[in-house]
Amino acid sequence: GDSVTQMEGPVTLSEEAFLTINCTYTATGYPSLFWYVQYPGEGLQLLLKATKADDKGSNKGFEATYRKETTSFHLEKGSVQVSDSAVYFCALNGNKLVFGAGTILRVKS
């Protein structure tokens, strides 16, 4: 079945550091890919998405590119802030939304 693998956390960075959270997937067909974010005490929020190969999703300074050849959708941000501290989930949607285990990001001031 479809599955998503994310890098294990927690990832701890200093403010203004560069962020990469790796995500790879296994799926039949051509799923849509997503990053969701869960801030402490809050629900899941859609951060960005890409619906086909080579698409780049972007939002709030975060970016991810749908790489069909490497079945990857890595999340990047050039300069993180303390307010970015949260849990980040990579997900795919073939015919249902399947999540990775999540990666905790901690940003220190």
Next chain:
Amino acid sequence: EAGVAQSPRYKIIEKRQSVAFWCNPISGHATLYWYQQILGQGPKLLIQFQNNGVVDDSQLPKDRFSAERLKGVDSTLKIQPAKLEDSAVYLCASSLVLVEGYTFGSGTRLTVV
């Protein structure tokens, strides 16, 4: 637009008791989902409705969990009897288009003691 509404926000029950969660999706969203998120894990799909019909309930523990979506709008998820391992956040989500991202509610945090 109003978001996905869930209640209650928190619930603590003893094992073997029963509990029910309620969800009201975004108006016009035909597809509704219930997910279980155990601490430290990603959300896992329990059941998917299209209008008031079940599309996928392959991961729903049917001996103790049940769900219904009357009139294709609100939905209720029930656990009876609860076990300690049911402690989790239960998330409801809805979507307009199947392959797009879903909108999630804030969830119900269930603690079984």
